[in-house]
Amino acid sequence: MTVPPHGDPPGTGSLRYDRRAGPLVRPYALTGGRTRSGRENARFDLIALVARDPAALRPDHPAIGPEHRTLTGLCRTGTRTVAELAADTDLPLGVVRVLLGDLLELGRVAVNAPVQPARLPDERILRDVIDGLRGPADERDPSGRGRTGTARNRSGATAEQSRSARIGRIPVRAFETGTRLPS
Amino acid sequence: MVSEHSDATGGDQAALALKILVAGGFGVGKTTLVGAVSEIRPLRTEELLSEAGRWMDDTGGLDGKTTTTVAMDFGRITIRAGLSLYLFGTPGQDRFWFLWDELAQGALGAVVLADTRRLEDSFPAVDYFEHRHVPFVVAVNCFAGNRTHAAREVARALDLDDGTPVVLCDARDRNSSKEVLISLVEYAGRMHTARLLDSVG
Numbered sequence: 573m574t575v576p577p578h579g580d581p582p583g584t585g586s587l588r589y590d591r592r593a594g595p596l597v598r599p600y601a602l603t604g605g606r607t608r609s610g611r612e613n614a615r616f617d618l619i620a621l622v623a624r625d626p627a628a629l630r631p632d633h634p635a636i637g638p639e640h641r642t643l644t645g646l647c648r649t650g651t652r653t654v655a656e657l658a659a660d661t662d663l664p665l666g667v668v669r670v671l672l673g674d675l676l677e678l679g680r681v682a683v684n685a686p687v688q689p690a691r692l693p694d695e696r697i698l699r700d701v702i703d704g705l706r707g708p709a710d711e712r713d714p715s716g717r718g719r720t721g722t723a724r725n726r727s728g729a730t731a732e733q734s735r736s737a738r739i740g741r742i743p744v745r746a747f748e749t750g751t752r753l754p755s
Numbered sequence: 756m757v758s759e760h761s762d763a764t765g766g767d768q769a770a771l772a773l774k775i776l777v778a779g780g781f782g783v784g785k786t787t788l789v790g791a792v793s794e795i796r797p798l799r800t801e802e803l804l805s806e807a808g809r810w811m812d813d814t815g816g817l818d819g820k821t822t823t824t825v826a827m828d829f830g831r832i833t834i835r836a837g838l839s840l841y842l843f844g845t846p847g848q849d850r851f852w853f854l855w856d857e858l859a860q861g862a863l864g865a866v867v868l869a870d871t872r873r874l875e876d877s878f879p880a881v882d883y884f885e886h887r888h889v890p891f892v893v894a895v896n897c898f899a900g901n902r903t904h905a906a907r908e909v910a911r912a913l914d915l916d917d918g919t920p921v922v923l924c925d926a927r928d929r930n931s932s933k934e935v936l937i938s939l940v941e942y943a944g945r946m947h948t949a950r951l952l953d954s955v956g
Contacts, residue, residue, distance in 0.1 A: 659798035704834030
């Protein structure tokens, strides 16, 4: 097993990772060995927006596991992209996609595919992006570390940032598979 | 007017996420640039691959084979409530081209970071985006003390199509990196308009 050189110790605080033993649970064990979402063509884009469906409050379905609940929990405060969910949950993208497929099937989440730039309704959005980038010079700590969601420039950014400041870093894993996962 | 929690209602039609790729050779400063402009620390997401560099269809067939994980760095810039820009650093190794395909799908455009000391490292990215008609700008990362080349020289060395912007930047600097993104979005807008005109003419 090799762990690629990378800054932070991987998955500090993750229940699935032990500092000495490495990954405690093989990622795809969480999906019963499935690597594809059950949904036909449900290939969730990295920036597809996932929102919790009100049905997420219904009593749990037997197929709903702790990781599914973590995902719906993360969407409680707002829509999240698939990439953010993967980073937040400390799970490989492929695993998150399978779990999201389950949740979609059970009506617990709604997923909005991203708008293709070729279909952008008008140039106003690009103008908004440029203006947003040009926005007021901000006073962010240039090191980018140790921030706690302080109030900042644009509307709507504050709540989201205080949440994102708590986001951890995902370990980069490389491991060998020697055992067959239950299918 | 929408409240700052309007995106919490779910399925909000106005919610929009846009994607920009940051490509270039190993060690050219992709993660540095993402980190300089992102409001969150660059996050990593990972994908599990078989040794052959293909998506796995089923873990059942992997007995005794080595799997590897590739990481993608990304950052986020919230433009306003309901409009966010996501920056994805592309995995460097050539055998992950198929991952680029996924990243490039629906991308607004790309930044190819280049280091003039190793300009050839940016050739594959330039080729890739040219062939797929993804709007891109070349950003020459001028490290401290690095001899700065004229943008025109770089454009010639890379044999860029006319009009492909070449900008000089310091990937460590937030404002400099934002300027790179601004030139990309402006260029992507021009390309978009040109294509619309083409399609009606």
